[in-house]
Amino acid sequence: MAEAKTITLNMGPHHPATHGVLRVVLELDGETIVKATPHIGYLHRGIEKLAEHRNYQQIIPLTDRLDYSSASANNIGYCLAVEKLMGIEVPKRAQYLRGIMAELARFMGHQLWLGTHALDIGAMTVIFYAFRDREMIMKINEEISGYRLTPTFFRIGGVAHDATDEFIKKVREFVKWFPKALSGYHTLLTENKIWTTRTMNIGAITAKEAVNYGLTGPSLRASGVAYDVRKAFPYSSYDDFDFKIPVGENGDVYDRYLVRMEEFTQSLAIIHQAIENLPEGPVQTDNPWIGNPALSDVEKDISALIRRFMINAKGPNAPQGEVYQAVEGAKGELGFYLVGDGSEHPYRMKVRAPCFYLASAIPRLMTGHMIADAIAIIGSLDVVLGEIDR
Amino acid sequence: MVSLKIDGREVSVPEGTTILKAAQGIGIDIPTLCYHKRLPPIGSCNMCIVEIRGQEAPVTSCNTPVEEGMEVTTESEALHAQRVVNLKKILKHHALDCPICDKAGECDLQNLVYRFGITEVPFEPRKQKRDDSYSTSLIRYWPERCIMCKRCVTACREIKGIGAIEASGEGDDARIVVANAEICRSCGECLMVCPTGALTENLSRFKGRPWLEKRVMTTCPYCGCGCQMELRVMENRVIGVTTKLDAGVNQGSLCVKGRFGYEFIGDEDRLTDPLIKENGAFRKASWDEALDLVAQKLSAIKKESGPDAIGGLSSAKCTNEENYLFQKFMRAVIGTNNVDHCARL
Ligand code: SF4
Ligand code: SF4
Numbered sequence: 178m179a180e181a182k183t184i185t186l187n188m189g190p191h192h193p194a195t196h197g198v199l200r201v202v203l204e205l206d207g208e209t210i211v212k213a214t215p216h217i218g219y220l221h222r223g224i225e226k227l228a229e230h231r232n233y234q235q236i237i238p239l240t241d242r243l244d245y246s247s248a249s250a251n252n253i254g255y256c257l258a259v260e261k262l263m264g265i266e267v268p269k270r271a272q273y274l275r276g277i278m279a280e281l282a283r284f285m286g287h288q289l290w291l292g293t294h295a296l297d298i299g300a301m302t303v304i305f306y307a308f309r310d311r312e313m314i315m316k317i318n319e320e321i322s323g324y325r326l327t328p329t330f331f332r333i334g335g336v337a338h339d340a341t342d343e344f345i346k347k348v349r350e351f352v353k354w355f356p357k358a359l360s361g362y363h364t365l366l367t368e369n370k371i372w373t374t375r376t377m378n379i380g381a382i383t384a385k386e387a388v389n390y391g392l393t394g395p396s397l398r399a400s401g402v403a404y405d406v407r408k409a410f411p412y413s414s415y416d417d418f419d420f421k422i423p424v425g426e427n428g429d430v431y432d433r434y435l436v437r438m439e440e441f442t443q444s445l446a447i448i449h450q451a452i453e454n455l456p457e458g459p460v461q462t463d464n465p466w467i468g469n470p471a472l473s474d475v476e477k478d479i480s481a482l483i484r485r486f487m488i489n490a491k492g493p494n495a496p497q498g499e500v501y502q503a504v505e506g507a508k509g510e511l512g513f514y515l516v517g518d519g520s521e522h523p524y525r526m527k528v529r530a531p532c533f534y535l536a537s538a539i540p541r542l543m544t545g546h547m548i549a550d551a552i553a554i555i556g557s558l559d560v561v562l563g564e565i566d567r
Numbered sequence: 568m569v570s571l572k573i574d575g576r577e578v579s580v581p582e583g584t585t586i587l588k589a590a591q592g593i594g595i596d597i598p599t600l601c602y603h604k605r606l607p608p609i610g611s612c613n614m615c616i617v618e619i620r621g622q623e624a625p626v627t628s629c630n631t632p633v634e635e636g637m638e639v640t641t642e643s644e645a646l647h648a649q650r651v652v653n654l655k656k657i658l659k660h661h662a663l664d665c666p667i668c669d670k671a672g673e674c675d676l677q678n679l680v681y682r683f684g685i686t687e688v689p690f691e692p693r694k695q696k697r698d699d700s701y702s703t704s705l706i707r708y709w710p711e712r713c714i715m716c717k718r719c720v721t722a723c724r725e726i727k728g729i730g731a732i733e734a735s736g737e738g739d740d741a742r743i744v745v746a747n748a749e750i751c752r753s754c755g756e757c758l759m760v761c762p763t764g765a766l767t768e769n770l771s772r773f774k775g776r777p778w779l780e781k782r783v784m785t786t787c788p789y790c791g792c793g794c795q796m797e798l799r800v801m802e803n804r805v806i807g808v809t810t811k812l813d814a815g816v817n818q819g820s821l822c823v824k825g826r827f828g829y830e831f832i833g834d835e836d837r838l839t840d841p842l843i844k845e846n847g848a849f850r851k852a853s854w855d856e857a858l859d860l861v862a863q864k865l866s867a868i869k870k871e872s873g874p875d876a877i878g879g880l881s882s883a884k885c886t887n888e889e890n891y892l893f894q895k896f897m898r899a900v901i902g903t904n905n906v907d908h909c910a911r912l
Contacts, residue, residue, distance in 0.1 A: 465684030479661045480685040486665045487681040490672060490778065 183211055186548075190219045194297040194552045197562035201539060201555070205548060213543040213551065215536050220566035228526040232492025233259050233333050236526070241327035243528060244564040247286030247507035249278040249318075251564075252331040257412055258502035258513035259333050262495045265467060271335035271460040272414040273451045277348060278321075278330055279413075279504070280444040280451075281314050286507030286559070287437050288314075294434075294556035295366060298375050303365050310358045317347045332469065333493065334462035345452060352449045359441050367438070373431060380542040380554035381429035390541065391534035394509025395436045396558055400428030406505040413504075417454075418447045430557040437559075467493045492521040508532050508559055530564040571637040586628035586639055587615055597641050598650060600657075600679060601716035602629045603760050604812060605819065607725055611717050613653045614679070617641050625649065651683055658688045660739065662711035670764030672777035676714060697742040702731045702751035705827050706758055706766055708743060713765035715741050719757035726820060727756050755826040759810055759819055770827060771807030775799055780806070784814065787825040788884045790909060792816060794825055805832045869901065878905035 189200035198219035204212035224243065228236045240255040241248035253275050260267060267275075288311040292304030315325040321344045322328035322337065330337055366372045382390070387400040397404060405422045407415040423439035425432030461468040469488055470481035495517035503512040509531025518524040535558040542554050570579040573590050580589045585608065590597050600612040608630035616625040620638035625646060628639075640646070658680065665671045697710030717734050720743065724730045731751035735744045743765075745751075758766045780799045787794040795815025799807040808829050810819040831837070841857035842849040852860075868876055879901075881893040890908060897906040 465686050466681070476663070477690050478688055479658050479663055479690060480655075480680055480688040482663050482665050483677045483680040484684070484686075486671060487677060 181206065188551065190216075195555060196293060196560060198566075199536065199555065199560060199562055201543075201551065203543075203548065203551065208548050210543045210546055210548060210551060213540045215539045217533075217536060217562070217565050220562045222567065224567040225526050225528060228523055230522060232521040233495060233523070234489070234492050236523075237331060237333075238327065238329045241329055242563055243530065243567065244286065244506060244508060244511070244532065244561045245327060246289045246561055247282035248327045249275075249282035249330065250286070250504065250506045251282075251511060252329065253279045253413060254502060254504035254506065254511045255513050256331045256333055257504065258500055258515050259495065261500045261502050262498060262515055262517050263333070263467065263493070264496075265334055265462050265464050267335050267413075267462060268459045269414065269456040270339075270458045273455050274336050274340055274460065275331055275413050276415065276418070277448050277451045278318075278328065278336075280448045281317060281348075281351075283444050283507045284441065285311055285314050286561075287441060290437065290556070290559040291362065294553075294559070295372075297552045297556045298372070300366065300369070300372065303362065306358065306361055306365070310355065313347070313351050313354070317344060317351065320344050320347055332461065334464060334467040334469075335460045339460050340455070345455070348448065348452050352445060352452065355441070355445055359438070363438065366434070375550075375553055376431035376434060376557070377429060378427070379430045379546060379550050380557060381427050382538065382542060383428060386541070387428060387538075390538040392509065392538060393531050393534065394506070395440060396433055396509065396535055396538075398422065399425035399432040399436045401426055406503050406510050410503065412502075415447075418450045420444075420446050430553050433557040433559075494519060494521050495523070503529070506531060508535065508561065508564070511564075528564075528567060530567065532558075532560040532562070532564045536560050536565055569633045569635050571633050571635070571639065573639045574641055580633055582632075584633050586617060586626075586631050586633055586637075589633050590617075590628065590639070590641060595641055597628055598679060598682065599629060600675060600714070600762060601718060603718050603722075603762075605726060606718060606721045606760065609717050609721055611715060612657065614650055616646060616649060616653075618643060618646060647683075651685060654679060654683060654685055655688050657714045658685070659691055660693050660711065661690075661714070662709070663690060664709070664712055664764065667773070668712065668764035669767045669772060670761075674764060675762035693739055695740055697740075698744070700745060701743075701766075702745045702748045703753040705753045705769055705823070706755065707769050707772070709765050709767065710742050712763050713743060714763055715743075716762060717743075718760040718762060719743060719766060722756045722760045727752070727754060732757065753823040753827065754821065755823070756820055758826075759821075768807060768827070770830060771799065774806040775801040782809070784811070786815075787821065789822075789824045789828065790883060794821055796821060796825055798829070805829050865901065874902035875905060877901050877903055879907075881906070881908045883909050 183204050183206045186203045186205055188203055189195040190198040195201065200216040200219065202214045202216065203210055224239045227239060237252055237255060240251040243251045288307040292307035295303035318328045319325050321340060322330040382400055384400045384402050387397050388402060393404065401424050403422045403424050408422055420443045423436050423443065425436050465484060470485045474481040475485050497517055497519045499516045501512055501514045503510050510529065511531055512529030514527040514529065515523050516525040543551050568579045569582050570577065573593065573595060576593060578589055578593050580592065587597055587602065597617065598614045600614045601609045602615060610627050610630045613627060615628045617628045618625050618640040665677065671677065699708050699710050701708040715734065720732055720734050723732055729750055729752065731745065731747055732743055733746040734741060736742055758768060780801050783798045783800055785796060785798055787796050794817035795811065797809045797811060798805050799809060808826050810817065810821055812819045840851045841854055843852045843857060843860060865877060879893060879897045881890050894906045897903055
């Protein structure tokens with residue numbers, strides 16, 4: 178009698194459908210996956226260690242490079258953690274601007290996910306539309322910060338500078354345009370027979386298991402758990418806005434798709450409310466040790482000049498202590514744990530990266546499915562390795 | 568011993584100690600600006616004011632001696648407010664120079680302004696420009712950065728005993744002037760104690776930034792005193808010399824050679840090969856050739872005129888070991904006591 182034999186297949190790290198440098202070792206019985214083992218670490222840049230040697234302000238650009246597809250959503254988490262440690266409050270206008278940027282970043286993350294996820298499963302068209310609209314956000318980023326992908330627009334104590342009229346105009350245009358684009362996305366996929374066949378009942382996970390695996394974000398909500406940090410622990414004025422938390426039922430690839438699609442609408446609602454009700458006022462804290470004095474003051478006031486010099490050359494000190502601050506990133510609960518030692522750089526920074534937990538669920542989700550589904554499952558989790566490997 | 572209370576803490580110190588020193592002794596940090604460890608109290612900046620129980624007005628702690636049973640408070644709202652006022656007064660006419668100031672990054676004034684979180688000091692230009700002449704061409708005086716703390720004047724008079732500069736004028740017109748340029752020895756003592764960038768060195772101006780430089784502690788190569796100094800190094804080039812207050816016999820002082828005589832280190836005219844003079848002109852030679860020639864000539868002279876016809880001068884820029892070997896060579900190989908060294912003193 179012939180012996181049943183499995184073969185081992187190495188997927189990644191350089192595989193276009195692993196969204197970066199994820200490597201999954203698959204053990205196959207014919208076309209069925211009997212075991213999947215994710216390997217990580219190919220994109221390790223030592224971000225947490227680097228942070229120990231930079232001042233608090235200089236760490237912000239590092240955080241852009243965690244989940245680089247939605248950079249501002251990382252910036253906000255880090256800045257809030259530092260501000261919690263330093264015990265400072267950010268002016269309302271800056272909070273709103275941060276909210277707008279963070280939600281736009283969620284758009285960028287979800288658009289990248291949508292385009293590549295569909296592409297992986299064979300729907301080529303979607304990515305062109307998703308990237309057409311993503312370009313609008315890139316332009317908004319560029320307008321306000323000069324950078325398209327990694328804006329680093331936030332500062333400890335506020336944002337770098339006030340919004341320009343052009344920025345507000347561009348955001349309004351986007352808010353007006355996007356519902357039409359979204360319905361276009363839906364036409365392409367939501368009731369598409371191939372799409373539903375490839376995604377329904379694939380990689381399903383129950384609410385309980387999802388919680389046990391530490392899943393957060395859209396991947397958790399698709400299983401029916403309405404946990405969203407923006408609602409559970411509101412930050413940066415999110416409680417001023419009216420929005421809903423979309424949840425799914427089955428926790429499969431299709432539900433994860435639907436939840437993210439609905440999140441487009443909810444994020445758009447937040448941006449709309451924020452841009453229309455943008456409060457007047459400063460965009461930097463008035464704390465003299467932290468708020469960067471404006472260049473116009475520096476030209477005629479020695480105290481502003483000296484403080485700007487000190488704040489930028491040396492950086493403000495944070496007191497001794499530990500804080501944890503979580504925000505709702507595009508992929509889930511993104512947390513920053515900081516230990517301050519009284520100096521101008523953290524003693525330790527630890528990032529709770531949602532994608533790490535998502536990747537850890539890969540063996541559970543893939544086992545028993547066909548090899549072609551592996552790709553649908555990775556795509557639906559929307560892991561970004563920049564964040565896992567750090 | 569005198570016993571007193573500072574911020575509620577009992578302390579006893581020898582008679583004649585100032586309140587500032589007594590406080591520093593138990594780790595209480597009173598802000599100071601004109602006070603300098605090596606100088607007698609000057610009392611020009613009024614930052615170190617403290618309250619003494621039973622006395623209405625605050626006193627400057629740098630020059631008030633302790634008294635038995637005194638109760639001193641070093642921090643209070645009134646004191647803080649007064650210090651802010653005093654600091655703002657100092658800043659009122661201060662040039663907006665930090666971006667081009669050599670001191671920026673290690674400036675006592677910057678540190679104090681940031682420590683106090685000073686805001687809103689609109690710049691008011693001086694009605695009368697101050698004169699920027701100075702007693703030596705090695706140092707530039709920036710009158711608009713000068714805060715009139717008088718550390719420089721005191722250091723010149725008290726540490727060096729010279730008195731080449733003095734303070735002159737009142738109020739807005741006050742400035743440092745040259746008392747007698749003839750007696751200035753360009754030692755740079757004033758430069759060392761200046762808390763701001765009001766005195767800068769002309770040779771190294773704009774060549775470095777404190778946070779970009781590497782600082783290398785070393786011994787001055789000029790004479791046998793062995794003063795300790797720090798080389799400021801940028802991109803593997805020595806761009807200047809500073810001193811550390813607590814280091815070595817010199818405790819921060821240097822003479823003109825040590826402080827300003829460093830440019831030879833990177834000079835293009837330095838020898839890189841042995842040279843032999845032939846027909847009045849030097850030509851490059853190999854080490855073997857040069858050493859052979861020296862050995863041959865020295866032997867010839869010794870044979871003709873005896874060892875005492877030869878004398879040797881060695882250099883303080885060599886190491887001790889090299890100098891030891893040199894005198895050994897002169898005495899044991901050549902056979903003469905004609906050997907000398909600039910660090911003999
Ligand atoms: S002396 Fe100090 S405060 Fe004044 S310009 Fe120079 S660095 Fe700035
Ligand atoms: S030159 Fe420097 S040390 Fe002299 S009074 Fe001015 S600030 Fe003080």
